[in-house]
Amino acid sequence: MGTTESTEDLFKDFADWCLRNNLQINAGKTKELVVDFRRRRHSPPAPVSIQEMDIDTVKSYKYLGVHLNDSLDWSDNTNALVKKGNSRLFLLRRLRSFGVQGPLLRTFYDSVVASAIFYGIVCWASSITDRDRRRMDRLVRRASSVLGCPLDSVEVVGNREAMMAKLSSLLNNTSHPSTGHSDSSGQLLQVQV
Numbered sequence: 001m002g003t004t005e006s007t008e009d010l011f012k013d014f015a016d017w018c019l020r021n022n023l024q025i026n027a028g029k030t031k032e033l034v035v036d037f038r039r040r041r042h043s044p045p046a047p048v049s050i051q052e053m054d055i056d057t058v059k060s061y062k063y064l065g066v067h068l069n070d071s072l073d074w075s076d077n078t079n080a081l082v083k084k085g086n087s088r089l090f091l092l093r094r095l096r097s098f099g100v101q102g103p104l105l106r107t108f109y110d111s112v113v114a115s116a117i118f119y120g121i122v123c124w125a126s127s128i129t130d131r132d133r134r135r136m137d138r139l140v141r142r143a144s145s146v147l148g149c150p151l152d153s154v155e156v157v158g159n160r161e162a163m164m165a166k167l168s169s170l171l172n173n174t175s176h177p178s179t180g181h182s183d184s185s186g187q188l189l190q191v192q193v
Helices: 007-020 075-097 102-117 130-147 154-171
Strands: 031-033 056-058 060-063 066-069
Touching: 031 060, 066 075, 075 102, 075 130, 102 130, 130 154
Parallel strands: 031 056
Antiparallel strands: 060 066
């Protein structure tokens, strides 16, 4: 059986690799998020050190606008989306109180409110809890009442966005048979997105 490297050695190798490849690590901005699903409690791992600087261990981290936590659930992300959605919904209500109506109000919803509520939905829509889904749907229903028209639920938007991501992936895959965008008779196919 071969020897295994310690975590400290792995981080040192990573830092050395970065140095050799002209990549600079900002140790001050680097965080460690430990995900541990073992049933028994274990002592926390030794702190990671990169470039002789101890790295902070966090329970939650915002990465590219999506909140990840050490439980790998979406509760922190949902909390952030609901908070941001409520503040944007306030602006939507204010616009309506100033007499803004119809298509302009809907455009504001789509571009400012919905973009905040549904941010990263392809990542989290299929695996949030029912409680979190209900919280998000309540927010959408409140927006619907401000606009005076029905809006799609989180599930509907999530399914649509997931399907669009799959379709986009297929269309951008040069090795997939459909990327020639023509059928067997040579006719050009049109894909409406």
